[in-house]
Amino acid sequence: MVLTGAEIVIRCLQEEKVEYLFGYPGGAVLHIYDELFKQEKVRHVLVRHEQAAVHAADAYARSTEKVGCALVTSGPGVTNAVTGIATAYMDSIPVVIISGQVPTGAIGQDAFQEVDSVGITRPCVKHNMLIKDVRDIAAAIKKAFHIAATGRPGPVLVDIPKDVTAQKCDFSYPKSVAMRSYNPVIKGHTGQIKKAVQLMLDAKRPMVYAGGGVILSDAADRLTKLVKALGFPITNTLMGLGGFPGTDPQSLGMPGMHGTYEANMSMQYCDVLIAVGARFDDRVIGDPAHFAQVARKIIHIDIDPSSISKRVKVDVPIVGNVGDVLDEMIRQLEATGERPDAEALGTWWKQIDEWRARDCMKYKNSDEIIKPQFVIQKLWEVTKGDAFVTSDVGQHQMWAAQYYKFDKPRRWLNSGGLGTMGVGMPYAMGCQFAHPGSPVACVTGEASIQMCIQELSTCKQYRLPIKIVNLNNRYLGMVRQWQEFFHGNRYSESYMDSLPNFAKLAEAYGHVGLEIDKPGDVEGALREAFKRKTDLVFLDFKIDQTENVYPMVQGGKGLTEMILSSEDL
């Protein structure tokens, strides 16, 4: 069947079962938009800024196990999308971005709205390609979806010049992809897994450290089964929250810079550390030299060989898909019929419980002024711990991660790797599209929310009833906290002056806005908001301006060198 390039693009997206295409039109993609208009299978979502298109596609992927998809025009369309692409890249999220390009003959001529899209995105994509021939479109898009979703997932950009979308050729969608240069390992090495299982059985002070890889490989059920069977303590990273039920007593909470005392102590003083789809990044283990001061055996499961022994030397590397490796571990463990040394494990748990008794997450609540931690606790209660929660970047992000106990995977969406302020609302949008009818809350700050505030308009157009929980401290809170700790209280440019009246702003966009400044009103406001099933409600909580995130490991310090409260300063 002979089709134009633009028709082929849409047919490919249909073949890939793309439900939602987040995008923004422009000259170079007009043929594609014309074809979009003529069909109904792929539903286009018109955002208000291309950054939000990619974030929303990324959130769609994070909250499902599907690939997200975005469409942008050439030049500024692509440059606006770059932040979204880099954000997805850092967190290994499968997204396909289709970008328009100037006509092939104009490439390199400094044409209107020309930018070297493949060049500009190269360092922040898993792969990208420029299509110069209409006959290559179908294979390229098939490849793009395949590469984005397999191995260590990531964004893939397909750049298509305008003339190519007008040319015609015969269309058939490839059934499969075979690439001699790309064959990710799936199953882990059985011998290595055997070694790991033995180490785990012999451990006296075991600790499981689970990251985003568990979520990406949809292995939360297997991880939970294994950890339950072994009775081991577990910590889930910022990217891994929900990979093991946060309310389970075996969960020690999050590790790292703002992790719990017990999680960090256990990471440091265990004798066998089982890292599952986690990458020992600087925000988790702090200074690697300090981490290496204590001897421990490390098992590391990861699909990406380059994540292994990158920052920390490991003893038993296992390259493979987390889910498949855990399956094999469970199988082998059951086959041995052995269980870890109960007595040693008991002593270890006693030690952990002592660390836990420090109660590092306690905070002084107040009747007068709203404490941010209290808002998150109430959010958790009101939503029965079962909402999808997105966040922006800053203190509020850490409080959400600390105080909302995620029991299920893919419920917590945040920019862990790039730390992109502005993701919160677009993430909530992508998530709400993927889960219509489910409660979606966006925990944000008055600074972050302003980075993509224009999306309130998109939310109105598509009637997305997300709940925005704005922890408004009138400061770039996280910046202010660092200035308080490390820069002699010199609050250089971290005060947010001239803030809008957020409740009225939300109303101006046609939404519901609420302003809350008394602790006694927090729960009622949240209940009221979630009762409104069809409205976006912007909850502007005026919170304590001086509150800090604890515990804290200062950048570059050792994992156990924690500031637990203001008394430690």
Add this chain to the structure above:
Amino acid sequence: MRHVISLLLENEAGALSRVSNMFSARGYNIESLTVAPTEDPSMSRMTIVSIGSDDVVEQITKQLNKLVEVVKVVDLSEAAHIERELMLIKVRATGKDREEMKRMADIFRGRIVDVTESTYVMELTGSATKLDSFIEAIDRSLILETVRTGVSGIGRGDRILRI
């Protein structure tokens, strides 16, 4: 430590920049890089000489393998291998220097490939150190230009890099 990394990659537009981009983005060093298509025109062979600790080079190999267009990677310097580089060098060759240059070219098994009244262009192949020592051995002030290709490498005997 100096490492000679050899790779096969798809002969596609952008593949070279993806490799060089990765080196600069991650702060790895490149002493030299050579690339050209193989007997199978759909594939290129690249030799990269880099200096780094074993840990760094392990990361380099892993990161190279991660690039979608890279088919295979080996660290040639892990075992017996051959390295060759080609140098074209233009020297002033007048008076008694003319004879001396010819003599030096012979000692280093070079060939004179262009002759004028006052200059020679010589072609030399060998390991990078051999080319270095040639430059050391002749009078610096007589060198007009040097062009070096960078190192190409291949494993000895049964060490074969192919798909």
